[in-house]
Amino acid sequence: MLKNFIKIAWRNLYKNKTFSLIHILGLTMGITVCLMIFLYITNEFSVDSFHKQGKNIYRVMRGFDPAKPRTAYLSGPYAPALLNDYPQDIKMAVRVRPQNNLVSFGEKAFNEQKVYATDPGFFKLFSFPLIKGDATTALENPNSVVLTETTAKKYFGSTENAMGKVIQIDKTLQLKVTGIAKDVPSNSHLDFDIVFPIANYTKDAGFNVWINNGLFVYLLLNEHSTQSALESHFTQFMDKYMSKDMQRFGAKFDLKLTPLKGIYFEDASSFDNVRHGDKTVVFIFISIAVLIMLIACINFMNLSTIRAVERSKEVGMRKVMGALRNHLIIQFIGESLLLALISCAISVGLLLMLMPWYNQLLGYKLSVAWNEPPIYLFLVGVILIVGLLAGSYPAFFLSAFSPIEALKGKLRLGKGGTLLRQSLVVLQFSISVLLIIGTIVIMNQMHYIKSKSLGYDKAQTVIVSIDNNDIYDHRRQFKDELQNSGVVSSVSLMSGQPGGFFDTHTFTAEGQHDVFRSRTEFADFEYVKTLGLKIIAGRDFSTQFATDTTNAVLLNRTAAKELGYTPQQALGKWIRNNGRDDKPRTIVGVVEDFNFLSLKENMDALVIAPNDDRRVAVIKLKPGNIPAALASIKEIYAKVAPVYPFEYSFLDQQFNTTYKNDIRQQAMLSIFSGLAIFIACLGLFGLASFTAAKRTKEIGVRKVLGSSVTNILLLLSKDMLKPVLLATVIAMPIGYYCMNKWLQNFAYRTTLHWWIFVLAAVLTFLIALFTISFKSLKAALANPVKSLRSE
Amino acid sequence: MAGMMQEAPMIKITNLEKFYRTEEVETIALNKLSIEIATGEFVAIMGPSGCGKSTLLNILGMLDDPDAGSYVFNDIEVAHFTERKRADLRKHNIGFVFQSFNLIDELTVFENVELPLIYTGVASAERVKRVEEVLDKMQIMHRRNHYPQQLSGGQQQRVAIARAVVNKPKLILADEPTGNLDSSNGNDVMELLTDLNEQGTTIIMVTHSEHDARYSHRIIRLLDGQSVMENIMV
Structure with a gap:
């Protein structure tokens, strides 16, 4: 009997090529998207496992501002002190x-x-396997180095050649x-190419x-110790080692542990340059997967239901010959399982083909565990869920018919059935409209951010990192030569370019009881000029005031306000950076607020x-030939730091790095909502074919009676478009709610314009209309004699 | 009539009623109909369109149940059987032949004929044997791997008859078996049915054709759901 089922299922597929194609195409796309998202999510959750x-294993975090997330950056003495003071809790400490x-x-x-640069225990603590060398001893000698396979090949051509060779670090260190x-x-928060002993730096000032x-x-904790047990000692530990600093800064520093598994999803604004994931993105992806699968x-x-009606004769005949209801249910579910199986097989093939593109879209290489059970469980699960879910309705629906009706071909999809089908179509299109709205809003927000005036001038501005000793030691010369080169209008050296690094420090300020916490920018006198900031009170730093370097400070408007001053009032007041200044500085000017942080x-x-x-040189070019200007900068760089490759970026490209995840989300969402619409339209196309076929006779009669093609087109499309219209109405408030929530991520955001919703509706409508008119037109143009005769 | 019966009739229906209801109208299809049919008989049922012929055939074939009255098949009252019990009784005892053949397009000739054996749980080897036997008898063995669309109407009906008899049913119900055939093919089909009847199978046939009806032993004429006349053929 099973053989018979499979046989007839297969022949049915083959015979109804259009339907089979729609079925398999829709399902394959759905499954492929789900697979992609499944891989992405398993990768996210497998990080560091x-x-x-x-x-x-735990990472130590240090905080000093209760309002801000703790940072992962500590200094040298913590690890040995922790290990020394709490040997009963800590087995190993690795910097x-x-x-x-x-x-x-x-x-x-x-x-x-x-x-x-790490302690020798790095490869003992973490399970990064060594292909060559011994994990326990590889970093024992301070003059040793471990390379990754790819890095070894890059320098030595092969891993065999690499072992025992000596490389040079910064021209001084031989390893x-x-x-x-x-x-x-890719599922590791730590990411390295080269590891060598930190012992080479422990004597540095x-x-x-x-x-x-x-x-x-x-830290590696002992088996019997716990996170809370160790953390309970930390107040005492900080008092012991940092009380002087805490006094000086007027702030309390504290330590906390983050379990290794928790690091990846830690708040990304902790700014630690290791790989981080975003649970919101994971959530969005899961939602998309579920929605697309639902549509499919x-x-x-x-x-299937519609198709099944056409198979009523078969159903009837089977019943006449003694088939019971469950025989038929098994048969129909079996057929949908077969379809799901075929689609799954194609999906896996498709996935393999799309993998490189997908990796590119994600920005990293997914590791697919083909040799582990989860992916197969997922596939079997998909086949079962899809097969059962999608197959059960037509199965129960069809098997319930009496054999006589079925044989007469009089199976009618009752009113209830029509309602259900219409509701399902409404649901499909609601999802599609929702995804379109989401895509438009995200695109709109990105455009807003891109074009928003940030309060500084980012055009034709080049950033060069001061990230090696040569350029650092010769930074003055670099700056002077740039200024004399004629291609540059101004150069400023600073701690962080807009969108970059702005450390928070504590300050003591005139008339303030509490410590004042503020972001800091350490910069030279050309800062305001180079970034085109606006002075709203007082003056800029100036070489005319010899003491500015040690005595002056500028605030932004927000800083003045937080200190309780208008920009004018702030002038002349003093403020002292607790960590950096020996004596107070005078506020000489206030600049207008500018978006030095991300707009989030x-x-x-x-x-x-x-x-x-x-840390960076920000170079404002003169208007004109940019490549020539870059060539000049490169030449000057080569003079001061000859061995280092010249690397630069543009300030207005900073956008792409700051909003990397959002841009990625936008790309993904566009692709997935496009797919969703496409799959939904496949279904609509199928329904349209069915309606057109079912109404062939009606169309024929109408044409004989003198109806025009347009009239018939209108008649057919009207009915089909009703659910699409309803779907738009339903999706709009949901879309409004969801996207409003998403926009809350941004401190600066665009409004949810009415036209976004209208656009989404019109777009969906047009696509649906296009899909339907394909079949409707064919039906309307058909010769009525033909359609009437065939009845 | 009753005097002719030597043993209990194969089919005995008494006061059988069947209504069809739409939202506003109730139509009586069978109106207190009573009929007996003996084992081995060849009965033709005739009457104008809408007289209840097909309804009667459906009830006799246990595809449908009556609204009132009694239907005794081989001494078993089946009028109120569940669908499952009806299906079980049907697949072992009754074969069907339709005007429009009702072959399954996706299955080959062989597979179509094999289908009833699958549902009655006959083992695979036995199935092959029996299907080949019956195809041979119907002289369509050479078409065994063809699909229904590739056959002529006469051939299709022979396949349908092969399918109806492959389970060796006691009763064959034929609903205008020659309705879609030309006269030559129609005669062939009628000869086949006559052969089957001579070998002991009871046959009940609905027909519009007086010519076809002449092959039977007895004609029951229906009008408005009632039996109005019976002709016994000699």
């Missing part, structure tokens, strides 16, 4: 300092961005390759200063002071 000691270095071997030199690590998988920050501390299943149900964040207070700390 490969570490064998993972459940006992990881992310840095970039010039790495050279012979002629080959690269500015490596993913370099970790011998003692191990080759497997490339870091500043390394052992408690207040400093620059490295992560990972609805198609399947509707079309509210305007924050900013104190601009000429303290030391130069």
